[in-house]
Amino acid sequence: QLQLQESGPGLVKPSETLSLTCNVSGVSISSSNYYWGWIRQPPGKGLEWIGSIYYTGRTYYNPSLKSRVTISLETSKNQFSLKLNSMTAADTAVYYCARGEHTPSDFWYWGQGTLVTVSP
């Protein structure tokens, strides 16, 4: 049974870099034709696609975040990660990891999400 679980700091200071990890169980992230993605949701607001990575390592990023985002696979740990630099209060959100089945953004399986607050 596929499960995804986000982990990382709940509090980040302005200008710092956010690092989140998504632990995947139930399938190997490097041997399946799937996309692994990150989505965020500011409190009380809608969903925003951050970016995705194909099992081959090819990445796709939201143009509005592209200059600040890095998504990578950690196949030895069956994890994938998100790094978002130059954090501001506007980056405060629940961050979800998810698996895309047919495209980089059709997400059939989601993690439970983790709240990241940007504050001094």
Next chain:
Amino acid sequence: SYVLTQPPSLSVAPGQTARLTCGGNNIASLSVDWYQQKPGQAPVLVVYHDSDRPSGIPARFSGSNSGDTATLTISRVEAADEADYYCQVWNSHIDEGVFGGGTKLTVL
């Protein structure tokens, strides 16, 4: 950047039909997915590829896509359908994933 427009809210009485719209320029040329999100929970995919349903999603949920508007239709609405609904596309022209702003469905 491609924009998807959803009405912020929709209210429907139990047993009636809810039609949630998602507008985008020539959206019919793209494949639309729909998500249901209840408070405090992760989104759940309810329709993919415009009109297909993942296993476990009731047949009351259906989708269509034509011209500049995609529609999620929920027949015989139940109290448990009260949630936020988001449309989403993959814009393969510029490799971009886009979510609509979401519609809050209230069951009266």
